[in-house]
Amino acid sequence: MxxxxxxxxxxxxxxxxxxxxxxxxxxxxxxxxxxxxxxxxxxxxxxxxxxxxxxxxxxxxxxxxxxxxxxxxxxxxxxxxxxxxxxxxxxxxxxxxxxxxxxxxxxxxxxxAEQYLLMPAHAARRNAVRSGIIGTPTQVQVSSTQQHHAMSLIRGLLGAGHATASVRAVRTVAPLLNPLDRSGWTDDEEPRPATTTIATLDFGDGRSAVYDFTTNQTRNLLRSRRLLVRGTHGELHDDTIVHMPAARTVTRTPLVRRQSGHDLDLNGFDTETIALGDRVVYRNPFPGLRLNDDEIATLTLLSAMLTWVRGEGPPPYPLAEGLQDQALALAVEESAETGREILTRLEAWSC
Structure with a gap:
């Protein structure tokens, strides 16, 4: 135990x-x-x-x-x-x-404890990108989650590692309804000022990213969550991949989630797999527990920590990775606050 x-x-x-x-x-x-x-x-x-x-x-x-x-x-x-x-x-x-x-x-x-790349949809997207179906990733655009979480998605999907970046960011404020927060429905019918931060990050070697986040976007269902990965041979847009499987042939291939419990499926409501065509790119490691995506990711992280502590598996997400995510997030905030381009540097944890 x-x-x-x-x-x-x-x-x-x-x-x-x-x-x-x-x-x-x-x-x-x-x-x-x-x-x-x-x-x-x-x-x-x-x-x-x-x-x-x-x-x-x-x-x-x-x-x-x-x-x-x-x-x-x-x-x-x-x-x-x-x-x-x-x-x-x-x-x-x-x-x-x-x-x-x-x-x-x-x-x-x-x-x-960075769980976003372990969420079923993001894990499936990363596996699809790593399969080479869109070639070499060149740009990631994230509009779903904030700061360090978004930087983890950007780096993980782009393969940017600990590369330095030039960062430019701006902020705007506009009224927006906020129907949901961590506690549930707010029942607030009055739009409140919400801040949107948009940033570009240039990692060099043709690799770049766009960060777009509005206050409480992770829970506000009035703002969609979008993810785009552009590559040399196609792109992934949310759950659809555009690519060229053969000469003079461009196709759209969806990422399809097998979700049990609908209609006459009596197995119970659960995520089973996510497939790209005939290839499974994600399989729920905890079938039967009826977990939502964040719970699956968190339990996956806990399980990885358990095996690592026992010396039976790789480290889940080393400190250096979390520091790099936060360093990039801080560069975005600094650029948005000052209006200046921020150049990150190679830090001691990256050497």
Whole structure:
């Protein structure tokens, strides 16, 4: 049995606790909650990480705390010899990213809880792109999620690695209804100011990206989510691929999700596979659990962390990758705030 502890018990931490129950050889043994505010939690609580480690002996820690506290907890856990799966982002600013790498980078004990490339649709898209069907990716356009999450999608689909980038960004503000937030329906019928940030990133060697995000776009169903990957031999637009399978032949091939539970399919509502023509490019690793896409991605991440801690699998998403995502996100924010082009540099975690 592998044991883990949580730092924090908010929205994300509660999701980790709930989903961990689906893995029979993983158990949450405690939570570090410095301000419980009278809540009764389903695990023992501690006011200090060292107390939690002494009392419960976890094999790893998941940090799900405000970003201002994340870096400190990561460093403390590493000093206690504890592997960490840290919620995003790992630090608030560029100086904090660099300091965190100096403190714990060489330990190899820190993974980042970046789940977007593990979501079924994105995983299928990445597998399709990697198959070579659109040739070499040259541009990724993301309009769905914010900051570091979007940068992870861009880098993962473009294959940009840790390349430096020139970043230009602008912001506009316009009224928009906000019918849904994390708590559910808002029942607010009055449009409120919403900020849209649009950025271009040039990674050199013909590789570029476009970032487009509007406040609360991840939950606001009045704004669509779009993803485009352009390549030398075609492009992927959301769930359709345009390519040339033969000379003088251009075809459109959809990514098709096999979703059980519709009509007279009595197997229960579940995601089974996503196929590109006759080729399965994604298969749900947790059939029968009836999970939504974010839950599948989060449980996939937890499962990968479990096997890595046991020495049975590769690292899920190393600290260097999370730092690079956040560094690019900060460059976008800086360019939008100052109106200047921002040139990123090769950082210590990329060397």
């Amino acid at each position: 592998t044991r883990f502890a949580l730092a924090g018990f908010g929205f994300r931490a509660a999701a980790y606790h709930r989903l961990s129950r689906a893995l029979p050889d993983l158990r949450c043994v405690g939570a570090v909650v410095r301000h419980p505010q009278g809540r009764e939690l389903p695990v023992p609580t501690f006011g200090d990480l060292s107390d939690c480690v002494r009392a419960t002996g976890p094999d790893f820690l998941i940090t799900a705390v405000p970003r201002t506290a994340n870096a400190g907890l990561i460093s403390e856990a590493v000093s206690l010899g504890l592997p960490v799966l840290a919620e995003t982002p790992p630090a608030t600013d560029l100086a904090g990213l660099r300091e965190l790498w100096t403190e714990v980078g060489k330990s190899g004990q820190v993974q980042i």
